[in-house]
Amino acid sequence: NAGVTQTPKFQVLKTGQSMTLQCAQDMNHNSMYWYRQDPGMGLRLIYYSASEGTTDKGEVPNGYNVSRLNKREFSLRLESAAPSQTSVYFCASSERVRAGGNQPQHFGDGTRLSIL
């Protein structure tokens, strides 16, 4: 059982380039999330998808777009990368967003992205 799989694991981009980070989960979870983690800090929510077909902004959505391709896959796109987007990006999934009780989010191992 792979859980949450993110690709690529590492990437270096030049300012202005575009990039799509891929995420897939095999736990049949309804909800998926994208976070960024900057050095020595906690995670900040970029976008989330409560269920297939819906997406919503999180705390730091500017400069990003997302696509919930199907129930398994949730991608994050940087249209024009900036040095401020250098970070580690984590994808997560959970059983459901609300209604009946929260469930913990399960994380992938991240994509380390550097923008030069």
Next chain:
Amino acid sequence: GESVGLHLPTLSVQEGDNSIINCAYSNSASDYFIWYKQESGKGPQFIIDIRSNMDKRQGQRVTVLLNKTVKHLSLQIAATQPGDSAVYFCAENVADSSYKLIFGSGTRLLVRP
């Protein structure tokens, strides 16, 4: 700011001792709390959770305590082992119509052999 985030609070304990990691959460409307463990180069790993209608929950070697009066959460690890060395994050879920998990900045646990 950036300088605060770069210097994580660190707890150093002797192998075999108990560890207590503390977290102050921000929103009195939060109704669900989670502790995560993050090892170097890995994603956060779920340890234990607790809902706001409880004040204590136990797992295997871990206990989470919730004090809603002072908005404080703690994680107790019994008989700390070298494999427990990691950064620990608390996270809170605000009870509103949209899902939002707010993470603390983390505490680094170092276990001395």
